[in-house]
Structures are given as C-alpha cells and as structure tokens.
Amino acid sequence: MKRALICGAGGFIGGHLCQRLKDEGYWVRGVDIKKHEYREPAVDDFVLGDLRDRAVCRRIVSDIQFDELYQLAADMGGAGYVFTGEHDAVVMHNSATINLNMAEEARKTGIGRVFFSSSACIYPASMQLDPNNPGLTESDAYPAAPDSEYGWEKLFSERMYLAHHRNFGLEVRIARFHNTFGPYSTWEGGREKAPAAICRKVAETPDGGEIEIWGDGQQTRTFLYIDECLEGARRLMESNFLGPVNIGSEEMISINDLARMAMDIAGKTLTIRHVPGPTGVRGRSSDNSLIQEKLGWHPAASLAEGMRTTYEWVAQEVEKRKQHI
Numbered sequence: 001m002k003r004a005l006i007c008g009a010g011g012f013i014g015g016h017l018c019q020r021l022k023d024e025g026y027w028v029r030g031v032d033i034k035k036h037e038y039r040e041p042a043v044d045d046f047v048l049g050d051l052r053d054r055a056v057c058r059r060i061v062s063d064i065q066f067d068e069l070y071q072l073a074a075d076m077g078g079a080g081y082v083f084t085g086e087h088d089a090v091v092m093h094n095s096a097t098i099n100l101n102m103a104e105e106a107r108k109t110g111i112g113r114v115f116f117s118s119s120a121c122i123y124p125a126s127m128q129l130d131p132n133n134p135g136l137t138e139s140d141a142y143p144a145a146p147d148s149e150y151g152w153e154k155l156f157s158e159r160m161y162l163a164h165h166r167n168f169g170l171e172v173r174i175a176r177f178h179n180t181f182g183p184y185s186t187w188e189g190g191r192e193k194a195p196a197a198i199c200r201k202v203a204e205t206p207d208g209g210e211i212e213i214w215g216d217g218q219q220t221r222t223f224l225y226i227d228e229c230l231e232g233a234r235r236l237m238e239s240n241f242l243g244p245v246n247i248g249s250e251e252m253i254s255i256n257d258l259a260r261m262a263m264d265i266a267g268k269t270l271t272i273r274h275v276p277g278p279t280g281v282r283g284r285s286s287d288n289s290l291i292q293e294k295l296g297w298h299p300a301a302s303l304a305e306g307m308r309t310t311y312e313w314v315a316q317e318v319e320k321r322k323q324h325i
C-alpha cells in the first residue's frame with residue numbers, strides 16, 4: 001500500500017485529493033492548521049498543526065516513510081485577499097516558510113516524490129492585459145513579472161523545489177494550477193473565488209433581484225472543475241515529467257457570462273450591478289499544449305457541468321445558513 005502525506009488537507013483541493021487517494025487505495029495522512037470547514041477529510045490520520053513550525057514538519061514525517069508528499073498548504077484566497085496588498089507580507093512569509101520547511105524535511109527523510117502546487121499567478125501581468133488572452137504557455141513565466149506577491153512566492157518555491165532536485169536528487173513534480181472550482185470550497189467570507197462567490201450571490205438573491213460584480217465584468221478567466229484538476233495532478237505525479245506544467249482549462253469566459261451561466265442554472269433572471277473592487281488581470285487562460293503532449297491530459301467536462309454541481313452545493317450551504325440564523 002502506498003503512503004501519501006497531504007499538506008493542506010483541510011483545504012479545498014487537499015480535501016478532494018484525500019478522497020481521491022483513498023479511493024485509489026492509498027494510506028493517507030492529512031495535515032492542516034485547521035479542520036476542513038465543510039467535510040471530514042477521507043484520511044487514515046489527520047494532524048492539526050502549523051507547517052510554519054519546523055518541529056511540526058519534522059514530526060509528521062518522522063514515524064512513517066512516505067512514498068508521496070503533496071504540498072498544497074498555502075496562505076491564499078481569492079482576489080479579495082490576494083490582490084488588495086494588505087496581506088502581502090504574511091502571504092509571502094507564511095507560504096515560503098511552509099515550502100522551505102517541507103522541502104528540507106522531504107530531502108532529509110527521503111520521501112519518494114514531492115508534488116508542489118504552483119499557480120497561474122506566476123505569469124507576467126503584462127501578458128494578461130487582453131480579455132482574449134491566447135493562453136499562457138509555461139515559457140511565458142520568464143522574464144518574471146507576476147502581478148501579486150502570492151505569485152512571486154510561488155515562483156520562488158518552484159525554483160526552490162527544482163534546486164532541491166538538481167542539488168539533492170529530490171524527485172519533484174510541479175503543477176501550475178489555474179483557477180480550480182467545485183463543491184466543498186470557500187463560498188463566503190472574502191477568500192472565496194469567482195465561481196463560488198457568483199453561485200452564492202445568485203443563490204442568495206430572489207428572482208428579479210440584483211447582484212454585484214467587481215469591475216466591469218468583462219475580465220476573462222478559465223475555470224477547471226476539481227475532478228479534472230486531480231486527474232491532471234495524479235498523471236503528473238505518476239509520470240517522469242518534472243514540470244512546471246499548466247493544469248487548467250482553455251474554456252474562456254467573462255465574469256459577466258459566468259454570472260449569467262449561474263443564473264441559467266438557478267432558473268433566475270437577475271440584474272448585474274458593476275461595483276469597484278479588486279479584479280486582478282484582464283484576461284487569463286491556460287495553454288495546455290505541454291501537458292497534452294507529455295501526459296495526454298486535457299479537461300474532459302465542460303465548465304457548465306462543473307458549475308451545475310457547484311451551484312447545487314453552494315445553494316444547499318446558503319439554505320443551511322439561513323436555517324441557522
């Protein structure tokens with residue numbers, strides 16, 4: 001039986017990954033500074049601990065020889081957290097500390113393979129000024145000019161894991177996740193991403209009402225459904241390809257159209273009111289040529305299918321909250 005350690009198991013992608021690895025027959029230890037807000041992670045062992053603390057990192061790898069480490073823990077959130085500038089120092093400090101600690105522990109204990117979740121936020125802002133962005137390819141990362149400190153930290157950590165590979169032979173696999181969404185993700189409170197935030201606004205608003213969208217809503221993005229993301233990540237981990245490689249969708253949509261898609265799913269007609277707010281870059285899409293070539297992977301399901309499942313889950317959460325008030 002293979003043994004996996006998932007750092008960030010109390011989070012959105014980590015929670016889903018625990019389930020996926022359990023379904024594949026792994027023994028799984030999850031670690032997070034908090035419990036999962038929306039589900040019990042499917043793990044054999046869950047450690048509540050702060051990965052900025054070196055002693056915690058040492059302890060979680062000391063009693064078991066892990067075959068695989070998935071390092072997903074990061075101080076992150078949606079545009080409302082990452083792009084305002086208020087959290088820059090803590091985002092950089094917290095995430096870099098976690099990555100430095102875990103790279104060192106993985107090296108010292110000889111963990112078989114390490115997966116690191118980087119982000120599309122590493123790509124230069126100057127390449128994302130056009131809403132019809134043709135898709136970011138991996139080589140676009142340099143010369144580097146990410147639009148957030150969150151992106152700079154990811155770029156630093158990519159390089160740090162690759163340096164551990166070159167200097168110490170640590171087996172690393174690096175994915176640049178683009179926006180990923182699905183059920184069991186943050187849907188309120190300021191750290192939620194656009195799909196969950198839009199689902200919440202639509203679910204909360206009675207038919208004929210109005211929802212707010214940050215900016216003019218013409219900024220474009222692609223959104224990858226969680227099951228697709230995990231399939232890409234697992235294929236990368238099983239392969240001999242180190243990356244960095246994009247794991248994202250190429251199905252571009254404007255934020256206004258994403259809101260309309262959620263309204264269609266909900267069967268509601270709502271007016272969109274545009275309000276000032278942090279919007280990030282103007283247009284971002286993934287170019288999946290490299291992952292298609294190396295791993296034969298591309299997303300199988302459409303955005304609309306994933307949005308339907310996500311809307312149903314968010315609408316249930318909104319309903320549950322109403323009943324508790």
Ligand code: NAD
Pocket residue numbers: 007008009010011012013014031032033034049050051052071072073074075076077094098117118119120176177178179180181193
């Ligand atoms: P998430 O915020 O739901 O999960 C991250 C988890 O890390 C959280 O549960 C958090 O509590 C944990 N964590 C933070 N600081 C910690 C600490 N000091 N000690 C222990 N745990 C700590 O985010 P997610 O959406 O599941 O993302 C997982 C990874 O994928 C992150 O590294 C993120 O940067 C990356 N990523 C995600 C997306 C996306 O669209 N979801 C896109 C690009 C990259």
